[in-house]
Amino acid sequence: MSSRSIEMPSAATEEDLHELMNRLRRLGRPFALATVVRTISVTAAKAGAKAVIEADGSIAGGWIGGGCARGAALRAASQCLEDGQTRLISIQPEDLLKDLGVTPGEEKNGIRFARNMCPSQGTMDIFIEPVLPRPKLVILGSSPVAVALADLAPRIGFDCAACAPADEQPAFARVGERIEGYALPVEAPAQRYLVVSTQGKGDLIALKAALAVDAAHVAFVGSRRKAESLKARLAEEGMSTERLARIKAPAGLDLGAITPEEIALSILAELLQLRRKGQRGDLPGSPA
Template sequence: MDGWDVLEQAGELARRGEAFALATVVWRQGPSSGKQGCRAIITAQGELHGWIGGACAEPTVLREARQALVEGEPRLLLLGSSDQFGGAVPEGMTVVPISCQSEGALEVYIEPVQPSPHLVVVGRSPMAHTLVELAGSLGWRAQLADDPAAATERSFVVVATQGHADEDAVERALAARPAYVGLVGSRRRGAAVLGYLADRGVAADQLARVQVPAGLDLGHVSHREIAVAILAELVRIRAARGIPPAAAVTHAAETTEAVDPVCGMTVVVTDPVVYEGLEYSFCCAGCRAEFLRDPAAYAKKESRC
């Protein structure tokens, strides 16, 4: 997969609402297998598609990309020996020493790409249709539904069933634990719905999450203006970072990390070498071979993170 194919796949992931990080080589110093313009996608599941560099660069980029997804902030990495750059490293750049096999270096920009906001509007009223159209014009993934089953923990859910089984719709929406649940209706109607759900055993802390009436309070306005008021509230919540970044999926049992005793890199534990009862993992075959030539020379170093 070359650079342009990576961008096409990135667009497809974005359309599907999946979080990923886009890594791009912006500078290189040979010898290095990574070239300027090389790109790769790192998914939330930790899969890498594309090409960034060899055995030393790839695990570092994977690790940093997963962290960028968790934090929701881009980062610029300098992969190489810090001795090569002295005090000329720009402020804000993260230096990751890579000292095994190659004297090359890479500068990699990692950009986390979060899914566009997801809005589920439960109901079929004219206001519901207008709200979906307005959200779509902002590039949001918006859908009309009879049930909030499609909602996730990062979704906005607006219940606009206009008295038709409001209670069931709100209860199902809360079960999905979305970032926002709003009920379109008067405060009196909202109090009746929440009171009914409380009698059915829905927890008070969950009921407190329901915004009723949904949207900014504009008084008595038309259904189009109600849709604008609701969308304005959702935009305000999003701007205030009310929705956490889509975190990278981690599997602690499968991604235990260790320090390569030869070069000092942090690596994922795979097929470790056991020496005097301790396990040692390596970034590449070269470091592994170097260790096996004289284990005692490296075994005194800390092996676990």
């Protein structure tokens, strides 16, 4: 177990595991929940057994059996956390796999098969689901578009932080996190998307703050011409071309939006497109 793991007894109760998962969520740490859904013959763990697996491959709490199941479960958990997709794995003796016409590591009808090397020669099916931190939308500024973003974003899975001077904070009726001024934390536990929507009040300082931290996306609500003017001023102050190139302006997809709510919707559509890129596979109707 890594030094980052949260210590839990192997015989953790359901309540223990719920508390552990809540703590990991609060810390913004991704994990996978493995649940034994079926066993046949002799197996160490029985249906209903659960384990919480962290991104580093350590089991933070719970138990799903010994080495016979652990390796396959950890590999599947790692894959779940990489692509955000659930897995169902079936660990069976080699002769049963042959009877099914499958080889270890093969996937068939949504089930990934693995070989049970233990003397017990039982079968165990384990369902593994990833639990990933909610992405965070950091809104810099308190313009009407910023307020609309704070209202709409939580409905599609984003946690929101309002970043604005103290006297502008009342513009946000309800938001998950408030940051007075524009000093953003350097590190963030979850993927972070930044939208500067200052509407002429502190544009330059807000853009500086947004470009000073790592983020999946930095967008500026304003015209392309205004954005270029601000970028030129930042370049004069010594900001690198590479860093300035991160600014997406105007923010959002071109939906012909006019009202603050429509503009906020176009921005969220763009963020959703970025967030889900590569996650839809070959679903019918998916763009090439």
